[in-house]
Amino acid sequence: MSDNAPVISAKNVWKLFGAEPEKYLANMPEGHGFDDIRADGYIAGVKDVSIDVNRGEMLVIMGLSGSGKSTLVRCFSRLHEITGGTIEIDGQDIMALSDKDLIDLRRSKMGMVFQSFGLLPHRTVLENVAFPLEMRGQDGHSRRERALEVIKLVGLEGREEYFPRELSGGQQQRVGIARSLAIEPDIWFLDEPFSALDPLIRREMQDEFLRLQDMLGKTIVFITHDFDEALRLADRIAIMKDGAVEQCDTPDQIVLNPATEYVRKFTEEIDKARVVTAGALADASITAKGATVPAQATIKELAASLVADKRAEIPVAAVDGTVVGGMKRQAALAVLLGDAA
Ligand SMILES: Nc1ncnc2c1ncn2[C@@H]1O[C@H](COP(=O)(O)OP(=O)(O)OP(=O)(O)O)[C@@H](O)[C@H]1O
Ligand SMILES: [Mg+2]
Secondary structure (H helix, E strand, O other): OOOOOOOEEEEEEEEEEOOOHHHHHHHOOOOOOHHHHHHOOOEEEEEEEEEEEOOOOEEEEEEOOOOOHHHHHHHHOOOOOOOEEEEEEOOEEHHHOOHHHHHHHHHHHEEEEOOOOOOOOOOOHHHHHHHHHHHOOOOHHHHHHHHHHHHHHOOOOOOOOOOHHHOOHHHHHHHHHHHHHHOOOOEEEEEOOOOOOOHHHHHHHHHHHHHHHHHHOOEEEEEOOOHHHHHHHOOEEEEEEOOEEEEEEOHHHHHHOOOOHHHHHHOOOOOHHHOOEHHHHOEOOOOOOOOOEEOOOEOOOOHHHHHHOOOOEEEEEOOOOOEEEEEEHHHHHHHHHOOOO
């Protein structure tokens, strides 16, 4: 398998809920939208989604409640049988796998943190965290060692023998995170993993996932309602509406060039200056001279110099010093003042 091949490749994936979804989809008139489908008694949980996730990438999925985020991610691990389309994991069509091979795939490669925590109520924190290691056949001693390590990492040291019902919502969520960290899977599906955490521990957990992604090249699909979290973590953001992906792009492209009116409205509240970099505004056809600004700097970071530097066009340099183009000061100021693009 080449390193450039996507880890997850979804093509024209549909997940319809209703009485006879396959039959309905096969006979559905061309161009039938979400509301038409609903009028026929079906819910389009996922509607014709095609998306690739690359190795080492963090894809963040956003969208309003009910837009299909959880359903899509459940399709990726075949927790849902899809109604149409194909999903490949490392080039393997997962719909073609036997039950046993599917379980093996999940155990060996996939980690999941569910919105609902999904803990085993009659097992302690330690036993819950060690559970996937047990399923993998790891011996008792190394299981315990590893579980203790990740319990410490999520800040639950001293609570190893508690039962889930004895923990707060945020603590239960951390058990779920620890359990998925324990096995260091290649592919991580995280469904609002930090929603119940307070800001400080939430940030620590974000850092931990960033570290793992960076160090170990993990592929992560992450659902969140929190734009700050998305901007901090995402390589790309997919925005869903009514089961469909409206746009999947880098954060700066999402805010600079929203593909639809819906995406524009959805991202309206974001402080664009924190997302857009000088590199994103640099135009290769503009040859500006003199002192450069770094391409990776955000417009927010450049705010002071943008106010002071009155040149109409400012050269932008990549990390290695080569000039990649010129940035119009007007455009940068527009981003800074919030009336961009
Ligand atoms: N098992 C199911 N049976 C019937 N309908 C379902 C089922 N699971 C999900 N749906 C419907 O599919 C749509 C998408 O649900 P989903 O849980 O994926 O939304 P979401 O984007 O994750 O929302 P939230 O942000 O609230 O978690 C909803 O309309 C939901 O009611
Ligand atoms: Mg959900």
